[in-house]
Amino acid sequence: MSIMANYHALTGNEAVAYAMKQIAPDVVAAYPITPQTSLMQKFSDFVADGDVDTEMILVESEHSAMSACVGAAASGVRTMTATAANGLALMWEIVYIAASSRLPIVMPVVNRALSAPINIHCDHSDAMGARDSGWIQLWSENAQEAYDNTIQAVKIAEDPDVRLPVMVNLDGFVISHGMENVDIYDDKKVKSFIGEYKPLVNLLDLKHPVTIGPLDLQDYYFEHKRQQAEGMMHAQKAIDKVGKEFGASFGREYDIVEGYKLEDADFVIIGLGSTMGTLRMVIDEARKSGMKAGFLKLRVFRPFPKEIVRKHLKGKKAVAVLDRSDSFNAVSGPLYSEITSALYGVADIPVVNYIYGLGGRDTSVSMLHRVVKDTYDISKSGKCDNILNYLGVR
Amino acid sequence: MATIKELLQRESALSSGHRMCAGCTAPIIVKLISLASKYPLVVSCATGCLEVATTIYPYTAWKCSFIHNAFENSAATISGVETAYRALRKKGKIKNEIKFIGFGGDGGMYDIGLQALSGAMERGHDILTVCYDNEAYMNTGIQRSSATPKGAATTTSPAGKVIPGKKQFRKDLTGIMAAHKIPYVAQASPSHWQDLVKKVEKALEIKGPKFMNILMPCTLGWRFMVDEGIEMAKLAVETCFWPLYEIENGKHAVTYKPKEKKRLIEFIEKQGRFSHLKKEKNKHIIDELQKDVDRNWEELLRKA
Numbered sequence: 001m002s003i004m005a006n007y008h009a010l011t012g013n014e015a016v017a018y019a020m021k022q023i024a025p026d027v028v029a030a031y032p033i034t035p036q037t038s039l040m041q042k043f044s045d046f047v048a049d050g051d052v053d054t055e056m057i058l059v060e061s062e063h064s065a066m067s068a069c070v071g072a073a074a075s076g077v078r079t080m081t082a083t084a085a086n087g088l089a090l091m092w093e094i095v096y097i098a099a100s101s102r103l104p105i106v107m108p109v110v111n112r113a114l115s116a117p118i119n120i121h122c123d124h125s126d127a128m129g130a131r132d133s134g135w136i137q138l139w140s141e142n143a144q145e146a147y148d149n150t151i152q153a154v155k156i157a158e159d160p161d162v163r164l165p166v167m168v169n170l171d172g173f174v175i176s177h178g179m180e181n182v183d184i185y186d187d188k189k190v191k192s193f194i195g196e197y198k199p200l201v202n203l204l205d206l207k208h209p210v211t212i213g214p215l216d217l218q219d220y221y222f223e224h225k226r227q228q229a230e231g232m233m234h235a236q237k238a239i240d241k242v243g244k245e246f247g248a249s250f251g252r253e254y255d256i257v258e259g260y261k262l263e264d265a266d267f268v269i270i271g272l273g274s275t276m277g278t279l280r281m282v283i284d285e286a287r288k289s290g291m292k293a294g295f296l297k298l299r300v301f302r303p304f305p306k307e308i309v310r311k312h313l314k315g316k317k318a319v320a321v322l323d324r325s326d327s328f329n330a331v332s333g334p335l336y337s338e339i340t341s342a343l344y345g346v347a348d349i350p351v352v353n354y355i356y357g358l359g360g361r362d363t364s365v366s367m368l369h370r371v372v373k374d375t376y377d378i379s380k381s382g383k384c385d386n387i388l389n390y391l392g393v394r
Numbered sequence: 395m396a397t398i399k400e401l402l403q404r405e406s407a408l409s410s411g412h413r414m415c416a417g418c419t420a421p422i423i424v425k426l427i428s429l430a431s432k433y434p435l436v437v438s439c440a441t442g443c444l445e446v447a448t449t450i451y452p453y454t455a456w457k458c459s460f461i462h463n464a465f466e467n468s469a470a471t472i473s474g475v476e477t478a479y480r481a482l483r484k485k486g487k488i489k490n491e492i493k494f495i496g497f498g499g500d501g502g503m504y505d506i507g508l509q510a511l512s513g514a515m516e517r518g519h520d521i522l523t524v525c526y527d528n529e530a531y532m533n534t535g536i537q538r539s540s541a542t543p544k545g546a547a548t549t550t551s552p553a554g555k556v557i558p559g560k561k562q563f564r565k566d567l568t569g570i571m572a573a574h575k576i577p578y579v580a581q582a583s584p585s586h587w588q589d590l591v592k593k594v595e596k597a598l599e600i601k602g603p604k605f606m607n608i609l610m611p612c613t614l615g616w617r618f619m620v621d622e623g624i625e626m627a628k629l630a631v632e633t634c635f636w637p638l639y640e641i642e643n644g645k646h647a648v649t650y651k652p653k654e655k656k657r658l659i660e661f662i663e664k665q666g667r668f669s670h671l672k673k674e675k676n677k678h679i680i681d682e683l684q685k686d687v688d689r690n691w692e693e694l695l696r697k698a
Contacts, residue, residue: 026481029474055481057473060513067467067510071438071474074461077481079474093464203459203475204482206434206490213462214449 005183012143012175015182016082016108016168017042019150021052022190025106026077029057029068033087034120035172036110040082062087066094066105073103074212076202078154080105084172085112085126092130098165099134100228101212104157104197105165107135108150111273111324112172113359121360122172124273125325127301128334134228136166136235137302139272143180145299146170148252151185152242154194159238163200164231171274173360185250193249235303256305258297261287262312265294267379269371270309270339271322272298275356275363282368291376301335306342313343318379319351320371322391326355332388350384356391367392395592401429405457407437412455413447417613417620419627420444420526422584424497427524430594433493434458436475440468440502443533444526466506469514469523472496476519493598494521499610500541501531504567515574515603522597522604525567528612536615540565543635544686545679546667548615553670558679563686571605572641578604580640580649585627589638589649596642609636617666629661634691639698646697655691658684 010018017039020028030040046052057072059065065081073079083091088109098105109127113119127137138153140146146168153166170176201210216224240256247253260276261283262268269279276297286293296312298305313319321340323333331337336353343349354371357363371391378384407428414421420443428435436459439445445462448455463471472494482488496514503511503525511523530548531537538551544563547553551560572579578600582590590608597604611618611626618626630636631650635658638650659680662668671680 026485027474027477029477053481053484055477055484057477057517059470059473060509060516064467064470064473064510064513067463067470068474068477070463071461071471071476072478072481073474075475075478075482077478079478094467097463203436203461204479204488204492205459206492209457209459211449211454211456211460214451214454215446216451220451 006185007181008184009179010143010182011038011177011179012146012170013039013110013177014042015143015147016150016170017046018184019147020080021046022187023078023080023151023154023194024052025054025080027057027069027072027079028054028081029059029065029072030081031059031062031065031083031087033062033084035112035176036082036084036087036108039108039110039176062091063094066091066098069105070094070098070101070103073098073105074101075204076199078197079103080107082108082110084110085114088126088130089114095130095133095135102163102228102231103165104163106150106153106157106168107165108146108168108170110172110176111169119359120172122174123324123358123360124169127167127169128325130167131302131334134164134232135302136164136232136239137300138166138168139299139301140168140170140175141274141276141297143175143178143182146175147182147184148246148250148254151190151193152246152254155242156235156238158197159234161234162231162238164235169273174274189249193246232303236300236305239300254299256300257308257312258299259312260295260297262294262296264292265316266292267318267320267375268313268316269293269295269320269322269375270298270335271295272301272335273324275322275324278363278365279368282365282372285369286372286376291372293372293376304338304342309339309342310346313349314347316349317382318375318384319349320375321351321353322371323353323355324357326358350378350382351387352378352384352389353387354389354391361392363392395588395595396430396432401591404429404432407435407456407458408448409455409457413450414443415613417623418443419584419610419623420528423526423590423608423610426584426587426590427495427594428458430591431493431598433491433598435493435495437495437497438463438468438472438475440498440507441465441533442499442502444497444499446533465502467510468496468498468502468507470510472521472523473514473517473519476521496521496523498523498525499532500525500527500529500539504541504565505539512574515571515576515605518602520601520603522606525607526610527607528610528615529564530612530615532612532615541567544683545671545676547670548667558670558676568607571607575644576603576605578640578642581607581636581638583609583627583631583636583638585624585631586638586650593640593649615667618664622664626661626664629656629664632656633658633661633687635661635687637691637694639694646694648694648698658687
């Protein structure tokens with residue numbers, strides 16, 4: 001099947017807003033925050049011009065945004081919001097409630113540093129802080145992926161075996177405000193790809209009244225948490241399936257992870273988000289100078305693809321993990337903890353950690369060259385003396 | 395107003411068998427509100443007594459659909475439900491006319507949920523928000539709220555050797571809601587049930603955001619006998635501590651004027667939370683409270 005590309009010059013935020021227009025959620029409740037603002041502004045234009053018939057709730061805070069989303073989603077309609085950084089932090093309490101109530105809300109998170117000090121630029125501390133909230137997390141390398149992930153997120157969230165909300169992460173400013181050529185798909189094809197939403201329960205079904213959000217004590221709470229965990233366990237299969245179906249429909253197939261020159265690599269750099277784009281070039285250059293480098297990009301951080309990570313890292317001589325947030329646990333960043341946990345007991349590989357790009361600090365080609373060179377040295381010596389490194393800090 | 399016969403033919407949204415305290419006046423309020431509605435209801439409720447005691451999984455006392463989200467967001471949550479309803483109505487996917495009510499106590503409406511309440515009212519959702527005001531955080535063990543009257547002892551504003559209960563006057567939430575210039579704001583009491591029912595009936599016929607503040611005497615927190623709740627509510631009205639009035643499109647109307655305004659002491663002396671005010675050194679607080687009630691009542695009469 002040949003698929004005609006339909007490229008538009010769009011920023012990441014515009015591309016995601018376009019995906020939202022095509023998804024046409026019944027309800028969107030949102031509050032503006034940099035760098036998410038231009039996303040909601042664009043979507044508001046679509047609503048104001050009648051290009052989409054979504055009912056918008058322009059709330060007075062992110063807390064109310066997620067609260068209204070919970071109310072709408074519990075009423076059985078397709079529901080979306082978007083936020084960033086402090087906005088995500090303010091809705092934190094309800095972020096957990098959305099997941100625990102098994103409501104398939106989709107939320108682009110335009111990743112930005114958390115305060116203090118206040119900083120509007122990219123890092124991953126917002127989404128990483130919410131990594132145990134029970135939301136599925138998709139991560140995007142560029143505007144195309146942000147657009148594609150947003151469309152897929154709807155189907156993943158609503159999968160009957162999953163029924164969990166999904167965060168679509170895109171790097172603030174780097175992706176959200178950078179303009180790229182984005183292949184926009186046909187409205188009707190997107191509509192048919194996501195299909196009709198069939199909610200399991202619905203507050204508005206007068207024939208079947210339901211109580212949502214009851215008090216759940218020692219005798220049942222644990223079982224409900226276990227069921228929630230089960231939903232997340234099913235998520236990887238659903239994400240995989242939706243990624244393949246997406247490929248069949250639109251010509252871009254998505255895996256849980258993406259490897260670059262990974263198969264024959266001696267050592268591997270792991271990360272997520274836009275920095276992986278820069279890393280492609282750095283790896284090409286490293287290869288030219290005789291270093292057998294490769295990368296493993298995680299498109300999915302929740303559920304954590306443990307087995308896939310293990311499979312790809314088995315037999316490698318060294319691994320570097322790039323973390324665009326700090327856990328402040330005096331050991332490592334959050335991604336490092338997950339990777340080393342996956343490797344525990346199956347492979348004895350030295351793994352080095354780089355905290356980088358906090359508060360939008362530019363991560364230059366030369367910095368990534370240093371990461372590649374250091375990891376190469378570790379692969380040769382088999383030793384990693386200094387696990388925790390802060391890349392590009394003065 | 396629907397006749398009492400008509401009201402009794404309707405089904406209460408709240409079934410018996412819930413686990414509210416003996417003598418609690420909240421279920422009476424909920425029952426009156428639901429009987430006053432000729433429409434099917436969908437309700438939200440803030441975390442609090444009403445929520446925890448009516449929905450202990452796997453049981454629910456609610457016969458209509460019910461959602462509890464968190465403490466501070468009942469109004470935001472029901473605004474999401476109402477918006478979903480409008481989205482589905484627009485698409486012809488839902489035919490029935492449904493009314494939406496967001497409940498919260500004084501914690502959920504006066505304090506932690508004030509922002510969400512204000513936002514939902516300002517946005518113009520077609521919802522009725524109801525504060526069942528029992529004048530403290532009763533669910534967590536009678537801590538002071540901004541609705542607690544001056545001088546009342548709570549567990550966080552106890553009557554101590556130095557400090558005689560809560561130091562501040564109550565916040566006027568009904569006034570704050572009126573300042574939102576929404577189409578309908580009212581104060582009601584379960585003691586005057588016909589007045590309450592009339593107000594709910596009126597509110598549900600008005601399109602747009604509505605707010606009702608309903609006094610809810612609490613046997614544990616106010617410290618009176620379990621069969622005295624309605625009597626306490628009545629005294630609150632008769633002393634003009636809790637005037638019954640409404641503001642429809644900006645127009646104030648007092649819906650009940652006591653034939654003879656009782657002295658506030660009659661309301662205060664029956665409640666354990668005020669018992670320390672009987673001490674000579676605290677009597678000035680009763681005078682201050684009386685002055686406050688008088689001033690508010692006169693102000694209300696001027697506006698009406």
